[in-house]
Amino acid sequence: MxxxxxxxxxxxxxxxxxxxxxxxxxxxxxxxxxxxxxxxxxxxxxxxxxxxxxxxxxxxxxxxxxxxxxxxxxxxxxxxxxxxxxxxxxxxxxxxxxxxxxxxxxxxxxxxxxxxxxxxxxxxxxxxxxxxxxxxxxxxxxxxxxxxxxxxxxxxxxxxxxxxxxxxxxxxxxxxVDLERFRPATGPSERAAIRQKFAVPSSARVVAFVGNGFARKGLGFLIEAWPLVAGGAFLMVAGADRQTDKFARRARALNVGTRIVFTGPQPNVETIFHAADAFAMPSLFEPFGNVVMEAMASGLPPMTSAFSGVAEIIPPSMRGFRVENPNDVGEVALRLGALFDAPASLGAEARATAEKFxxxxxxxxxxxxxxxxx
Missing domain, CATH: 3.40.50.2000 (Glycogen Phosphorylase B;)
Structure with a gap:
């Protein structure tokens, strides 16, 4: 035909x-x-x-x-x-x-x-x-x-x-999802090298945020919630936005500027996933969210929102990370806490879920x- x-x-x-x-x-x-x-x-x-x-x-x-x-x-x-x-x-x-x-x-x-x-x-x-x-x-x-x-x-x-x-x-x-490109890190050295490049401590808990259009994808809510996140966790932000400076200033005003790293656009974004322990994108409007599947293929449990299509295919064990109201900073912080407390075995389950698609x-x-x- x-x-x-x-x-x-x-x-x-x-x-x-x-x-x-x-x-x-x-x-x-x-x-x-x-x-x-x-x-x-x-x-x-x-x-x-x-x-x-x-x-x-x-x-x-x-x-x-x-x-x-x-x-x-x-x-x-x-x-x-x-x-x-x-x-x-x-x-x-x-x-x-x-x-x-x-x-x-x-x-x-x-x-x-x-x-x-x-x-x-x-x-x-x-x-x-x-x-x-x-x-x-x-x-x-x-x-x-x-x-x-x-x-x-x-x-x-x-x-x-x-x-x-x-x-x-x-x-x-x-x-x-490209399961060959997006895969779990091969070992501690791969993870450490990326963290060292962006001055992120090797022992810190790290959440990745990847995407352009920061406001729609909920970065502002993550930044507002970050002072409530215990344990000195870091947020790595990869992507481009005309208002990046505005988000960075807000992070500094909340005294979390040293724990939120703006990497800029990354052509090999899979390396950001290799440096992270989890992924977060509490979007206000996301028809699907390919990047969430890419993070899961990389072995990262994800935070999503009720306004993301990809939330439909998240397994039951990870639905506790879904944000119902991204505007509620308290809820965002609560879901982040659950994400940090998640068992390490969820990484393998995230990968197995991605392998179905x-x-x-x-x-x-x-x-x-x-x-x-x-």
């Missing part, structure tokens, strides 16, 4: 959606399908894939580009001979829509939790976000849409609620879906 994959941006070195799309393309090709990728923006293209830009000609502003791509990508792919159109972006007319983030309208509503009322209102009325909501509503209500893939039940339930989708046509296919499993479920509608 000739399958078209639609994406706003193709980047061979990208993460997140770009990585998911390339992995999907690889598995579909391995199953015997002919793959063509249609994108609005192309970076790092190689001869490995047939990649075509939608709407050739001068670049438009991001709002007009979004609008053009949303309405023309699927028809363009069909004119090029596609038998099936699978979209990783908000596009009207696809056969299958894959949602990695839920309804954009839900994201905008949730944004007041970390942007405040004024910031969220400004976001909601900007043309860029308004166009995203208009296009996605048309896309998910398109009469030709056959199936919707969600990356978690958190996202699936949101899409059904927001767009009135038929539950039987909306299914969850969890992402996989391979990319091979993802491919089998995806191919079963394609076969059911092909």
């Amino acid at each position: 000739r399958i078209a994959l639609l994406t706003r941006r193709f980047d061979s070195a990208g993460g997140g959606t770009e990585r998911d799309l390339i992995i999907t393309a690889e598995y579909l090709r391995a199953a015997g399908h002919q793959i063509t990728i249609f994108a609005d923006e192309i970076r790092g293209a190689t001869g490995e894939w047939d990649i075509r830009r939608v709407g050739p000609g001068p670049r438009l502003g991001r709002t007009l580009s979004l609008l053009r791509f949303g309405w023309t990508a699927a028809p363009t792919a069909r004119r090029a001979g596609a038998d099936m159109v699978l979209s990783f972006a908000r596009c009207v007319g696809a056969d299958v829509m894959r949602s990695g983030g839920g309804a954009h309208a839900s994201y905008v509503r949730a944004a007041r939790k970390w942007r405040g009322v004024i910031g969220a209102t400004a976001m909601r009325i900007t043309p860029y976000h308004r166009v995203q909501m208009i296009v996605e509503r048309q896309a998910f209500r398109s009469p030709g849409l056959k199936r919707v893939i969600a990356v978690s039940n958190f996202v699936r339930d949101d899409l059904i609620r927001e767009f009135g989708l038929a539950p039987e046509k909306t299914l969850t296919i969890y992402n996989g 391979t990319w091979t499993r993802y491919a089998e479920e995806l191919n079963a879906l394609i076969g059911s509608i092909g």
Whole structure:
């Protein structure tokens, strides 16, 4: 079958959606399908894939580009001979829509939790976000849409609620995790070397936080709770954010600045996991949370929140680390205490849980879906 994959941006070195799309393309090709990728923006293209830009000609502003791509990508792919159109972006007319983030309208509503009322209102009325909501509503209500893939039940339930989708046509296919890259540390020396690099004591308890967009992912709540954390524990923060200095100043004001280490972006983020004893990300809005699975694959028990899709697959033994209300600093501190008191055996259980969610499993479920509608 000739399958078209639609994406706003193709980047061979990208993460997140770009990585998911390339992995999907690889598995579909391995199953015997002919793959063509249609994108609005192309970076790092190689001869490995047939990649075509939608709407050739001068670049438009991001709002007009979004609008053009949303309405023309699927028809363009069909004119090029596609038998099936699978979209990783908000596009009207696809056969299958894959949602990695839920309804954009839900994201905008949730944004007041970390942007405040004024910031969220400004976001909601900007043309860029308004166009995203208009296009996605048309896309998910398109009469030709056959199936919707969600990356978690958190996202699936949101899409059904927001767009009135038929539950039987909306299914969850969890992402996989790279079990070779993300693995437990091989020994004390590997762990010690990373700690020494960032001046973290070898004997300290260490929690890792990894991600960009610190406010949405709950870093502020961890910092506020850190003075309540006993035993001189350290927090290692890996990632980029325009307001990093603001978070660092708050840590110093709370007299925990020496115990919160901002490493900046780390290309080999698995090494941060090797230096840690546990992982924490009490997000305010997290459709899934691939990084939590990566931490678990690295042998770290995780703190999650009730607003994270990945919390659905956390085993019962670790559900006591789930934060119901990230704004409640006392609860965050309580969950951190439970995390520190957890038995060492949970590391192996975290790894075993991650091992159930391979990319091979993802491919089998995806191919079963394609076969059911092909």
